[in-house]
Amino acid sequence: MCQRPPLTPLVDALPSTVPFVGPEAQERERGHAFRARIGANESSFGPSPRVIERMAEIAGDMWMYCDPDNHDLKVAVAAHHGVKAENVVVGEGIDGLLSLVARMYVAPGDAVVTSLGAYPTFNFHIAGVGGRLVTVPYENDRESLDGLLAAVRKDKAPLVYLSNPDNPMGSWWEANELIRFIEALPETTMLVLDEAYGELGPASALPPIDISRPNVIRMRTFSKAYGLAGIRCGYAVAEAQVIRDFEKIRNHYGVSRMAQIAGIAEASGLKPLESATNFVTIDCGGDGAFALKVLQGLLSRDVFIRKPMVPVLDRCIRVSVGLDHELDIFAEELPGALAAARGN
């Protein structure tokens, strides 16, 4: 044969680079394994034991397709954030959602603003749709809100990317600064607020979620704080019409059934309250009777904890900051106590 099917001009012009070389590729090249796998901001602590158990339980169900609507996971995520399921879209990690956002808002030649040195995979997906990247330098190891804003205005960018807390610098902006930034953005510019590390930073860095605003997409993931990078599952929270627009182009069967169920087990799980003390009060996600059963289950497993008894407060259990080996025992016994309380 002398000829071959031509790529589209857009794809043909793309470089053959990939955003990240995985540790596995490096190990294959070095010929031996790394002794410490601490380069990709994974959680070596692993997923919650309850989630591991749930994944093992459902392995035999993998003959069934995933629910293309990700319905149950969206409901769990929505409840977690106090929004509706119509405000949530689930994707193959934040990466998968970034690819869709690029296709939704960026036509060939459009300017897209990000920080110089910020997430390369965002840049990869912008290049993939023919967008023109405009980069703004970091200032004092933080992304420059004023710089991003100025670049958006100057280049009439339909899309701007901001990671908070930031990767790779680990820095963050406080919520009030972000709100000022969001309010100053042109209404026709979409902000991707990548909060992959949102659960790990100070709560004061997370602005309240406002699903009435059509130009902000908040992105979260199960990869970091939840220790589930391998399941490839992230989600975006936004105004309902924005979420509906994802439906037009997403891979409806992209997120595995395993990921959906692991995500539900995680998202609907326990929720520690912020603590300024030497104990952590944990919302068990049910009523007082449920939390009491959890407490009793732990006691019967020789784990001593207490709980508040006054209604509303009584949905919680209370755990002191103990020695590592004590907290290990707590982590070991909690899934069984929870399963028993749930009647499983």
Add this chain to the structure above:
Amino acid sequence: MCQRPPLTPLVDALPSTVPFVGPEAQERERGHAFRARIGANESSFGPSPRVIERMAEIAGDMWMYCDPDNHDLKVAVAAHHGVKAENVVVGEGIDGLLSLVARMYVAPGDAVVTSLGAYPTFNFHIAGVGGRLVTVPYENDRESLDGLLAAVRKDKAPLVYLSNPDNPMGSWWEANELIRFIEALPETTMLVLDEAYGELGPASALPPIDISRPNVIRMRTFSKAYGLAGIRCGYAVAEAQVIRDFEKIRNHYGVSRMAQIAGIAEASGLKPLESATNFVTIDCGGDGAFALKVLQGLLSRDVFIRKPMVPVLDRCIRVSVGLDHELDIFAEELPGALAAARGN
């Protein structure tokens, strides 16, 4: 706010339809569960017990990202098909790969040929890049090879879709007819040969894989014959440059670690030879000594089978067509015998 970020003209013009409504959505609407889930060509027989066991084993490893190269799975798939890893790309099901193919070969306004009534998700992804669908009616419940060819030529289509065996009709073309079709295609037209059901039809329907030809992409999946629809994993086999071109736009972290490992467990598994008899000869994927260990392991589990002893043939075990309950026992005991033979 009075304005909102505009979608690109392409995405804005797309209808808000989705290719398939899942059974879960129908169940939510009906308010009760289906009694038989037999509408999505899933395999109710489930994945192999060995694969289920492997998935349960690795649940705790899900804190690690997937290998973005899908290296080990590509190697296993390549060995299975007698090609190189450079001829394989892995994606989030065939659906995920179809989306990429659309972006790679179809510019807005380009004609794309398929059969009227063929896979709707292909059409969805073509619409997603602004392609213009040209459809050819079925003839005698089969896709019309001559009709597709005529349409490709008439509309100078850069891309044509053919499913073999066909979904939704279950019909198929023999390999020699397909080869004639492929050889008659313009060199600049890419053929997506969707073989999602390839392992389930007659072997005579599968042309030999020719990775020297740059205008054919063969697509396979773990969803159907392997009973792993829920893990979202498919792959394409093609000429090396075609495979490299996928790298430019794919979601490198799209396929879960669980899917990669389940796929390896499946792809590197046993391979029954075609049989015209009342027994099935099974290639154990190793040498004679390995197959002998598998046989001995089965005998020690009170399962009587035999094996050929002459070198080359001796890589196999031989199993008679027994009663259902006997084959059940065989299926139950095989994973243990294999694991023992492998020294696990």
